[in-house]
Amino acid sequence: MSATMEAARRFFTSPQFAVAGASNDRSKFGYKILAWYHQHSLPVIPLNPRAAEIELPSQNYKTVASPRALPNPDQTSLSIVTPPPVTLALLKEAHSVGIPAVWLQPGTYDQNVLDFLDGHFAAAVVGDGGLGGEGWCVLVDGENGLRAAKREWKAQL
Numbered sequence: 001m002s003a004t005m006e007a008a009r010r011f012f013t014s015p016q017f018a019v020a021g022a023s024n025d026r027s028k029f030g031y032k033i034l035a036w037y038h039q040h041s042l043p044v045i046p047l048n049p050r051a052a053e054i055e056l057p058s059q060n061y062k063t064v065a066s067p068r069a070l071p072n073p074d075q076t077s078l079s080i081v082t083p084p085p086v087t088l089a090l091l092k093e094a095h096s097v098g099i100p101a102v103w104l105q106p107g108t109y110d111q112n113v114l115d116f117l118d119g120h121f122a123a124a125v126v127g128d129g130g131l132g133g134e135g136w137c138v139l140v141d142g143e144n145g146l147r148a149a150k151r152e153w154k155a156q157l
Contacts, residue, residue, distance in 0.1 A: 001148065002129065004136060008145030010123035011101040014077035015043070018070055020090050021081035021108075022046030022054050022063065029105060030081040033138050034061070037079075040146065040153040045070060047078075047090075058157045067094040074098035077123075079138055084110040095120045102126075106135040 001009070017037055023030035031054070037044035038056055046054045049065040067090065070076050078099050080087050087108045094102060101123035104113070109126055117124045130136040131144070138145075146153055 004125055004127065004129050005144070005148055007101070007123040007125045008103070008136070008141060009148035011077045011103055011125055012142075012145045012149035012151045014075060014101060016070075016072060016076040017042055017044045017079065018047055018064075018067070018076050019044060019079045019081065020047040020067070021086075022048050022051075022061075024051060024054055028081075029139075033079055033081050033105065036139055036142060039156060040142070041156050042151075042153060045076075066090075067097050067099055070097070070099075074100065077101040077103070079103045079105070080108050081105050082108055084108060084113050088113050088116060091116055091120070103136070103138055105137060106132075 019034045021030040022034045025031055034046050034054055035056055046061050046063045048063040051063055053063055054061045064070055067073055076099055078094050102121050104126040125136050128135050130141040132140040
């Protein structure tokens with residue numbers, strides 16, 4: 001198992017998940033990533049400092065503004081779908097509240113973000129690789145991570 005797949009396995013062992021950059025705009029990846037967690041029946045909390053809730057076709061999710069507002073951050077893996085400067089601030093806060101694992105979607109990181117990741121989390125899924133051509137993506141590689149973690153899930157709308 002590659003180091004990044006091992007990080008994905010560790011990521012999916014958390015009992016709770018959060019999506020930073022969750023959006024009500026169906027064309028944005030923040031919406032698509034949140035929907036992926038919902039469709040895989042995983043407990044998820046959207047992070048969005050400007051929207052009170054995110055509406056999916058079969059369920060509305062109340063948002064929290066930041067990692068600090070999560071109910072159990074030390075038991076929550078965080079998917080990040082934000083621009084690199086926002087990502088860096090999120091990672092610093094996530095580390096300060098004990099989030100153990102992060103998954104950075106393609107386009108969410110730069111060298112400053114990568115430098116910060118080193119040693120701050122038990123697992124970080126980021127960078128080149130995965131099944132898609134743009135790097136590790138929950139939409140493409142998430143089910144392999146779930147299988148590696150032996151995480152049971154059922155499809156839902």
